[in-house]
Amino acid sequence: MLNNIDKEILNRVADMTHIPEGAYNIRKNGAGIMRNTTPNIDIRTKEDKPGIDIIVKPFTKGETVHIPVLLTNQGLEDLVYNTFEIGEGSDVLVVAGCGIHNPGEETSQHDGIHTFFVRKNARMKYVEKHYASGSGKGKKILNPKTIIEIEEGGYAEIETVQIKGVDYSKRDTEVRVGKNAHLLITERLMTDGDQYAESIVIVDLVGVDSSVQIISRSVAKDHSEQIFYPRVNGHERCKGHVQCDAIIMNNARVRAIPEIAAYNADAELVHEAAIGKIAGEALIKLMTLGLSQEESEEAILKGFLR
Amino acid sequence: MLELRNISFTVQTEESEPFDVLSNINLKLEDNLSYVFTGPNGGGKSSLAKIIMGIYQPTSGSIFLEGEDITNLNITERAKRGIGYAFQQPPRFKGITVSELLSISSGSSYSMKECSNLYKVGLCPQDYLKREMNSSLSGGEMKRIEIATLLARKLKFAIFDEPEAGIDLWSFGKLTETFENIKEKHDTTLVIISHQERILNLADEIILIADGKIQRTGPKSELLPSLLNNPDCSCNYNCQERSENHA
Numbered sequence: 001m002l003n004n005i006d007k008e009i010l011n012r013v014a015d016m017t018h019i020p021e022g023a024y025n026i027r028k029n030g031a032g033i034m035r036n037t038t039p040n041i042d043i044r045t046k047e048d049k050p051g052i053d054i055i056v057k058p059f060t061k062g063e064t065v066h067i068p069v070l071l072t073n074q075g076l077e078d079l080v081y082n083t084f085e086i087g088e089g090s091d092v093l094v095v096a097g098c099g100i101h102n103p104g105e106e107t108s109q110h111d112g113i114h115t116f117f118v119r120k121n122a123r124m125k126y127v128e129k130h131y132a133s134g135s136g137k138g139k140k141i142l143n144p145k146t147i148i149e150i151e152e153g154g155y156a157e158i159e160t161v162q163i164k165g166v167d168y169s170k171r172d173t174e175v176r177v178g179k180n181a182h183l184l185i186t187e188r189l190m191t192d193g194d195q196y197a198e199s200i201v202i203v204d205l206v207g208v209d210s211s212v213q214i215i216s217r218s219v220a221k222d223h224s225e226q227i228f229y230p231r232v233n234g235h236e237r238c239k240g241h242v243q244c245d246a247i248i249m250n251n252a253r254v255r256a257i258p259e260i261a262a263y264n265a266d267a268e269l270v271h272e273a274a275i276g277k278i279a280g281e282a283l284i285k286l287m288t289l290g291l292s293q294e295e296s297e298e299a300i301l302k303g304f305l306r
Numbered sequence: 307m308l309e310l311r312n313i314s315f316t317v318q319t320e321e322s323e324p325f326d327v328l329s330n331i332n333l334k335l336e337d338n339l340s341y342v343f344t345g346p347n348g349g350g351k352s353s354l355a356k357i358i359m360g361i362y363q364p365t366s367g368s369i370f371l372e373g374e375d376i377t378n379l380n381i382t383e384r385a386k387r388g389i390g391y392a393f394q395q396p397p398r399f400k401g402i403t404v405s406e407l408l409s410i411s412s413g414s415s416y417s418m419k420e421c422s423n424l425y426k427v428g429l430c431p432q433d434y435l436k437r438e439m440n441s442s443l444s445g446g447e448m449k450r451i452e453i454a455t456l457l458a459r460k461l462k463f464a465i466f467d468e469p470e471a472g473i474d475l476w477s478f479g480k481l482t483e484t485f486e487n488i489k490e491k492h493d494t495t496l497v498i499i500s501h502q503e504r505i506l507n508l509a510d511e512i513i514l515i516a517d518g519k520i521q522r523t524g525p526k527s528e529l530l531p532s533l534l535n536n537p538d539c540s541c542n543y544n545c546q547e548r549s550e551n552h553a
């Protein structure tokens with residue numbers, strides 16, 4: 001059922017070299033093709049619209065859910081709604097990710113709308129990788145929307161990676177962080193050619209002693225364009241830290257517009273944003289160790305996007 | 307042997323007049339010997355080191371390594387021929403670990419050798435190999451790792467730019483020991499840029515650089531005594547009186 005291209009993509013987007021243990025649902029070209037559930041994690045097909053419900057029972061610990069999406073037919077526009085119920089006191093890893101292989105001339109597009117309920121004292125790590133390949137002129141477009149509600153004492157870690165091949169992406173992330181709940185978002189992005197990537201993050205710290213940390217690292221090459229718009233609103237006693245760090249090369253364009261807003265005198269919010277070339281001294285240092293200029297750049301970018 | 311012939315280096319900024327950072331440097335640095343470049347701040351020591359490494363291109367003059375004219379070789383090519391330079395202010399790298407930097411330096415992946423190189427500069431390997439080369443490392447730690455990156459390589463010509471700066475007393479002993487070892491074990495020409503008496507003591511020959519020129523060269527037995535009680539730099543009467551009043 002899975003051919004070599006599928007396997008390559010699965011490896012890229014979900015670190016899957018074999019069929020994973022635990023729960024999974026593999027979606028290919030607009031339809032679910034493989035699924036596994038466990039006694040603690042159920043996956044159900046939605047009845048009213050395309051997509052699935054993933055239900056993690058309360059107090060489930062150490063299990064994983066893989067839900068990769070593959071698009072290998074050109075000219076396909078896939079829209080999917082996934083809802084995650086991360087039960088009270090559970091601790092799980094969710095690996096999503098979308099890979100497009102588009103060899104043709106027509107646009108391939110996947111728009112995923114993910115809604116998460118991280119219940120009381122639950123912990124979730126969510127990893128989403130984007131990857132696209134295919135040498136044709138067909139555009140490869142990914143527009144993920146992620147909506148998260150973290151209840152009291154909960155913790156969510158969101159890690160997104162888009163390193164290669166995606167021509168256009170517009171990422172929307174909205175999170176409400178409850179009492180004594182915490183959120184960590186790390187975003188890594190590299191664009192080249194004429195690619196365009198936009199990321200809008202809105203975090204509302206609505207509970208007392210809630211916190212968020214947003215770390216974005218990106219590299220923009222060639223004629224590509226990136227826009228970051230992370231916003232943190234502090235409504236209670238809370239802590240927020242936004243850090244955007246971009247390396248710009250060639251004729252790329254990067255805009256970083258962090259915004260912090262406090263609606264409470266006990267909100268402590270900080271933002272830092274920096275855009276710059278690869279540090280000349282760092283480049284020179286690696287060259288003095290025997291790397292060529294290109295190898296030095298590569299080593300620096302690889303580290304930066306780690 | 308590395309030879310500098312008539313090296314001059316002039317910089318021109320938009321606002322100011324051309325400035326001679328180095329003028330007419332002639333120098334032969336022999337195999338198996340160790341040299342210390344010393345002299346006042348701004349004298350041109352680091353600039354000379356960067357010219358040897360290829361980081362700066364001289365305005366005129368030429369450089370020979372073992373008879374080969376390397377004046378037009380770039381940094382990478384010079385590195386591959388066995389020239390190494392430990393920076394006065396080592397740069398930081400986000401996301402690159404100490405172990406990765408040492409691997410790049412030695413040209414092979416992580417090995418016991420890296421461990422011993424860290425140990426030689428007074429760092430406990432298991433505490434540092436996985437650390438990122440970012441701003442979380444202290445200044446002295448950065449300096450020591452910088453020295454270790456050179457120890458990881460097989461060099462014909464090694465320049466250490468103020469290796470002792472920011473290094474505490476305890477590791478200082480270890481460091482001098484390491485330099486002694488390099489001197490004895492390898493066929494490396496060792497150049498250390500320093501202001502420190504203990505480092506000056508390691509030199510077979512001391513080269514005094516000031517105002518972009520080589521002012522004096524000679525074995526330490528000749529130069530060291532005159533450098534240590536430099537008559538150009540004694541306190542004048544007013545100055546002495548003031549410091550006595552403060553005491």
Ligand SMILES: Nc1ncnc2c1ncn2[C@@H]1O[C@H](COP(=O)(O)OP(=O)(O)OP(=O)(O)O)[C@@H](O)[C@H]1O
Nearest residue numbers: 317326327345346347348349350351352353354394
């Ligand atoms: N790229 C450059 N552009 C302009 N001026 C320079 C440049 N490099 C060095 N200089 C100037 O040349 C002089 C020599 O600098 P250099 O760094 O070589 O001194 P140094 O002897 O290493 O001093 P220190 O003991 O303080 O390290 C200084 O006045 C410095 O400002």
Ligand SMILES: [Mg+2]
Nearest residue numbers: 351352353394
């Ligand atoms: Mg200097």
